[in-house]
Amino acid sequence: MHAGTVCVALAVLASAGRAAPPGQADFDGIFARWSSASAPGCAVGVEDRGRAVFRAYGMADLEHDAANTPATIFxxxxxxxxxxxxxxxxxxxxxxxxxxxxxxxxxxxxxxxxxxxxxxxxxxxxxxxxxxxxxxxxxxxxxxxxxxxxxxxxxxxxxxxxxxxxxxxxxxxxxxxxxxxxxxxxxxxxxxxxxxxxxxxxxxxxxxxxxxxxxxxxxxxxxxxxxxxxxxxxxxxxxxxxxxxxxxxxxxxxxxxxxxxxxxxxxxxxxxxxxxxxxxxxxxxxxxxxxxxxxxxxxxxxxxxxxxxxxxxxxxxxxxxxxxxxxxxxxxxxxxxxxxxxxxxxxxxDRFLPAGKAPVAKPVPVDLSRYRGLFAHQGTRLPLAFAMDGTALLAGNRAVLRPIGPDRFLMGDDLLIFDGPDRLRVEDADGNIAFYGRVSAVASVEAQPYLGRYASAELGAAYSVERRDGGIALRLERRPDIMVPLRPAYRDTFLYDTRFGPNTAIVRFIRDAAGKIAAMDVGWNDRVRDVRFDRTGP
Structure with a gap:
């Protein structure tokens, strides 16, 4: 048994239960990375048709050298x-x-x-x-x-x-x-x-x-x-x-x-x-x-x-x-x-369930080069880029698209359907249907039109858009440590990194009837869309 690991033997929870076949309850190797007397870890409980096994790994409190146990509260x-x-x-x-x-x-x-x-x-x-x-x-x-x-x-x-x-x-x-x-x-x-x-x-x-x-x-x-x-x-x-x-x-x-x-x-x-x-x-x-x-x-x-x-x-x-x-x-x-x-x-x-048989998709000959380019989600407006890597078509998160028919691909569990050269439909595993339209990528922009102060009544927060390292960045008022560099994606639209990864937040600048920047909308992934920040000054 590894240091920092606590094991509780099989406990009968129902007389009709059966013992786990040999090796099924042995999942210490799965948690070996967190089985240490100098690192936090996990507790695990498994009930298999009326019999239970518990394990605990690593430490509950590093300051006081207290180990995790099956009774530890998380x-x-x-x-x-x-x-x-x-x-x-x-x-x-x-x-x-x-x-x-x-x-x-x-x-x-x-x-x-x-x-x-x-x-x-x-x-x-x-x-x-x-x-x-x-x-x-x-x-x-x-x-x-x-x-x-x-x-x-x-x-x-x-x-x-x-x-x-x-x-x-x-x-x-x-x-x-x-x-x-x-x-x-x-x-x-x-x-x-x-x-x-x-x-x-x-x-x-x-x-x-x-x-x-x-x-x-x-x-x-x-x-x-x-x-x-x-x-x-x-x-x-x-x-x-x-x-x-x-x-x-x-x-x-x-x-x-x-x-x-x-x-x-x-x-x-x-x-x-x-x-x-x-x-x-x-x-x-x-x-x-x-x-x-x-x-x-x-x-x-x-x-x-x-x-x-x-x-x-x-x-x-x-x-x-x-x-x-x-x-x-x-x-x-x-x-x-x-x-x-x-x-x-x-x-x-997987130690307990019967092995499932994953369907094997037959390769479909497709000219992948026609799908290259940048597409923007019509709801979140976040872009999805497609690029060729040798003979493979990659999505922006480096996922490989598997062709399953004309204009149809699988990206993980999601189905992608290209409706012509400029329109994409994504049917995800959650049941959503999202639509994307082709946009023209932008590599650099002139900073001056975007500079200024923007405030949100919905949040009670304000950002200044400033020049930074040859581009622009958001600076949050009264929080001097928060400066967010923006990367241009397509017209008037920029991306920045969050704790969820690169390019997971979006800033879209809104123009008035005269073509001047009047506001910006900020979004994070799919969970927050279009929080309005009105331009209030230079």
Missing amino acids: EAGSVSKQFTAAAILLLAQDGRLRLDDDIRKYLPEMPDYGAVITIDHLLTHSSGLRDWGFLTEIEGWPRTTRAMTQSDILDMIARQKRLNHRPGAEYSYTNSGYSLLAIIVERVSGRSFADFSRDAIFDRLGMKSTRWRSDFRQIVKGRAIAYAQSPTGYVQRMPFEDAIGAGGLLTTVGDLLIWNRALTAHGLGSFVAAEFERRGTLNDGRRIRYARGLRIENRGGMPEISHAGATGAYRAWLGRFPDAGLSIAILCNAGDVGGSAVGLGYAVA
Whole structure:
């Protein structure tokens, strides 16, 4: 056994269970990178048809030499969303609200956007609401740098004058919806979200180590500290905020297995069980793979119900494969696990699931050179570049496109269809359909027309556009350390890097009738589109 590793032997949870075949429970090698007495790590729980095995790796607290154990408490990130969904569904089951209710019935602070946003839009990420966490980053206050409260979040969301898209038109993941759902639970139940969840869910199911992080200052015995890597070693990166609903669940792998078992057994009632896994439906009838706080997936022909989580430097994944009787919980306090723990979860699952047969696509002879160029998303306006690399066609993220027919390609799980030389349609695995149009790439621009001060009433922030290193950059007022170089993409449109990678944020300058720059719109990935900054001076 590696240093920093704790093993708990197989425990019988049901007399009808079967022992795991030899080698299946031996997944120490998957976590070897985090099995150290000088690094953070993970805890893992696996239940295979009534028998469970637990492992723990690495350290919970590097300052006090405390190792992770299967009983260590971690924060679950967006795995928390299914518990918020459960609270809403329990209220609906009791007739205290309806899933098709207008959210303004409970949240009168929210603007009228000209189209009703329902509770179910929030549950299925189809509301169009901008993600509040990304809005704070545009303000210059990334998550973990400012102690946001639920009231702060409601105020920020309510100040947004526009949506990313019309409610129900698209799937667009947003933490804003689940933050609002927690507030709705409080207003409908007349109790704090933490108290309602404790009585209706945690205590009811026997999840003795689970609660919401309602006050980040509270001492939590047995909690792992979250650590991120830095040039000088590990540093703490904790979610110091009182924001819950979208995240903020404190729990253990053992409690998460109890939760999965309860969902499989319909332990919260027939209505909750039926609605929990009902995939969302968009306005045009398309079904998405997101249900209510859960993703309905398929792995190697096997139905999968799961969700990943990441907050601060915590990482999590919770999944179950009902047909195989398999349930897996992974909680980590190591930020270098990556953006999520999905890969670890699948690596563990593959030790138990039968090997799936991936279909092999036959090569299709296609003249790939005609697809080269730059295309812009009609919603986010983010560009997607296609270039030739020898005989392969590459997308901007260096993904290789596999031709499957005339004008049709696969990019991972996404289907790309070129409708003529200048138009592209992308059908992604989530159920969305996005349209792109060809644009002309720009390598350099004259800085002078863009220089000036730009302010946003929606955020209460202002940027100055200044000359920098032969180009232009954004400088955030009153935050001298924040200077963002902009790279030209196409006419009046620039890109910059975020923590999600290169060219994941966009700045689009807007011209008035006379052709002069009057404003700029800022967006981050797909979660925030077109935040307006009006030009207020030179």
